[in-house]
Amino acid sequence: MIKVGVSIMYHPRRADRIPPLVRACAPLDAVPVRDPDPGGAPSPLRTAKRAWAQIQDGVTHHMVLQDDIALAPGFAEQVSEAVARHPEDGVSFYSHWNSPQNSYLVRRAAVAGASYAPLSLTEWTPCQGFVLPVDRARDLAAYLAEIPDDVQDDDEMVVIFCRKQGIPVVATVPHLVDHGVDETIVGHQGELRATVFAPGERTPTAHWTGRTAADPGPYTVELLESRCGIRMVDRDPVEHKFAWHWYDACSLVGVDPRAVLDAAAPHIGGLPDALVPAATEVWAAGHLLGADAAGHPPVPPGGGPFTRHAIGSWVDSGLAGPDRALLGRTGRDVLVALGVAAVRHGLAHPGGRDGR
Template sequence: MHHPARAHLVGALVRACLPLVARVVTDPDPSGIRSPLRTAKRAWAAVGEGATHHLVIQDDALLCADFAAQVMAAVAARPRHVVALYSDWNSPQNSYLVRRAAAAGAAWAPLSRTDWAPAVALLMPADRARELARYLAPIPDEVIDDDEMIARFCREWRLPMLAAVPHLVEKGNVESLTAHEDLYHATVFAGRNPPPTVHWARDSAQDAALAAGFERADPWEHMVELRGSRCYLRFTRPRTKEPAGHEYGWYWHDWAPLIGIDPRVVPGQGVRAEVWAAGYMLGADTLEIDRADWLRPALNTWVESGLRPADRSRFGPEGRAELTEACLEGFSVRRAADVAV
């Protein structure tokens, strides 16, 4: 799905899809109100004749190496699911669920039913894509946000959504067309070194085990969040219909005992202690580990997305790398304690 203001990006993106043949669906009213939904309606309706699956990619996407082979292997492994090839590095719930899956060495992360859909690169079985197109068609373009409408569709149709871990798509450093000022990047991107294609054929029982960890509908269901250089617990408060993206957070030190964490185990103070605590609580929430090859990259984006701009500048690249190691240290300390028990 393409806006003419990004004409310089389309050729490279189409070539990166080869040997898959990409078709460009252009915004039908590029001078009108900026509305991803307007173009998404047409992109989701453009299912190829005889296709089994339909993939919609936004025009500011960057694709991993060997993209087509990776996509085909992913489809073969999870043919009935809605598959996200990208999730944003600080989305309220999904970014944590992806990191939790990466920590467990999983190839797939079951995503939240209430967070917005990662629409940068999303794949569906062809019949579901057609149903989505019919669902989106009557919604006014002024609603703008295709990701929220797609999430609503998946909830209403009870379609399970998985994110590929690592992601096959990154978001390029391109100015937003809808006035969003935040930086957007993938939670964990495969980049130039994607996994062997057999990676995607991991046992589907792990999907169910990971999903069960955040669909318990108990009062202490939570995500761990790094935001503004502080660590928070984001209690999902199931059944309350509380918006996934609200800005309210529960500071970890005050509320950690509710999830069985003694805050006194966290050494020191300041930003290092905040990221150490985040890693420790992720470790407490992680299933048995099976070669967590993508954990460090996932923690790195956690730190990068979670720091205040002033702290990003103050620490610099080396300092931020040390913070990633502190987050990994907290994770490892907790996992070692669990193994010892």
Template sequence: MSRLSWRPGDVRLSVAIMHHPVRGDAADRIVEACRPLVARVVTDPAPNAVRSPLRTAKVAWAAIAEGATHHLVLQDDARVADGFADLVAEAIAGRPRHGIALYTDWISPQNSYLSRLAAVAGSPWAPLSPMEWTPALAFLLPAGTAAELASYLAPIPDEVTDDDQMMARFCRERSVPLLATVPHLVDNRGMPTLISGHGGRHHATVWAAPAVPPAGHWDVDPRIDEALAARSQYRRHDEYVVQVKDSRCSIRLLRPRTGEPGGNEFCWYWDDWCDLIGVGGREVTAGLAACLDTLDHRPPPRVATEIWAAGYLLGLDAAQVRRGLSAPLAVATPGAIRAAVSSWVHAGLAAPLDAADRAALIELGSAAVALGLRRRRPDPLVAAGVPAGAHGEDIPHDNPYHHN
């Protein structure tokens, strides 16, 4: 059955919810929110043992309902968008043979940026990094592939704990194409983590609520995916992501052939290294002062510069992606741009700011994105005479049981 012949009614979705008893009735609330989908709660088979998401994931990925075309595994700290059952069926019909994440974490080193990039470029699909951990909070696969994943996970020792890393390794070895829905259909409810070392606040990068995607949102030409995927495949030395962390905007060049793990956050300050992605620092900040003059409230100047730089670089990157497309793509809505910038503001600041400062920063960053979308920049490698993909497939081999 071809992609275009799939309809939401063709999707028969099996749902399992990973649950630990210390979370009380959290899973029951997700069961109700998923209706009319029938979600099965899969409880940790050894809840008093050392905590291991992998132990429960093994059972959850094997819990595929008979006759299902696809299988979704949710974790019990998830919350789903209103109208979830219909939305997820429509999304699956748009990309029925892919692994689909319904969530990316707003501070993940690569996938959060790739989700923001897709949102600003106007795409409902964000191709994900082949090296970063799979967003295990809400992830689905075709039923046959899900059964293969269950068999793959079964012999791995529970002590490995990190189901998301093992899922990423499986998808990489099987060449399973990975996409995230944009906007995300699942958010993290912000419950305390059960695993040490995984603290902090966790939420969706581009959350669907309160607005939900309209009918037909997911059915776009798959050539869009190819153009966006070229941004983070570890094949070119100019692949990069932009991050905002501790009130600082940084650029991370992905550096293929170095063997750096997908979660490594070795970054450079944007103003020192933006020339490597084809733009000068003065151009980045050229519109900042004028935009600040239009705001009713001025945020702290240093943070304002960092959010402006991140927004401008994101808009510039999205403009470059759009120019390389062979198929038309809808213009990003102001709501999508604001959602992408908002998660940067809420997750990336070193110290909490009041509501007025945050609102001003979101307005400022959104304006910077819009300005970047209107600008043109050269491809630095093409300008140097190096064709795209010239460095080949440079994905490093990782230790199968080691979490970096």
């Protein structure tokens, strides 16, 4: 029988967040773990060491949560269902919406109708909500204890640990954790939100018995600063700032870029001229995502039930500031619908044209 214990790592300046989080975890028993040196240099790792070591008696799995998160409705029940499906793996309940690899793997899984996305073992492991089998959790605690606090980022150490130990890591689709809107303790820039989160919706229990998407492939697709790019995983380091522009790199992934543009034309022809460049990039990203998912059947007709959530977070995180300001809410919804249409086109015509 699965029994999950929980530690919530927190900084004292966010102490007011802890009682609501503890209640939201019920009936899971959540134990707060305070930063032992809150006046010192910011270091999530410093608190994570103690949170991973704070393992309750009698549990089969140990989960660590961070203090600046929001939980999905029915969090505890869904955690237990997901862990039961992947009892030997690491399970993350979050991924950052524009991370170079993991966010794409989650979006691809959403389009494919999968309940879980395998995560990269080279990109940092999302640790806003992460669970391991209890023996693995003890090993992780011992591993982290040897690392100096000034290393700072626990997520970069966790991925190294999982890779060395051969621990597969998956993310739930949809996520059960979203990030808050406050600035992080260590000062990471930009808004940090979940890739596929369905606020206000309770995912049916049966969903968590579903399949895991295909393993990571040789490339990922990104939408960043209103530009669609392709990253070749074996050539482009995770921290590399620039992806290949989609039009130039399409031949590497078996897609005809001219056909992608031809298919986009009827959908973007009526948009204001100022929005056409960004809309074209959204279309390209959606088509490439659908084309990739099509190569890993079975895929529900038109994509999985969380496709729109996946595209919505891509538009929200991937447009440059001036384009977001120009769009407004109505324009944003138009681009999300455009992205969903592009996914469906990619699913139906992976190479870009009928029959290809």
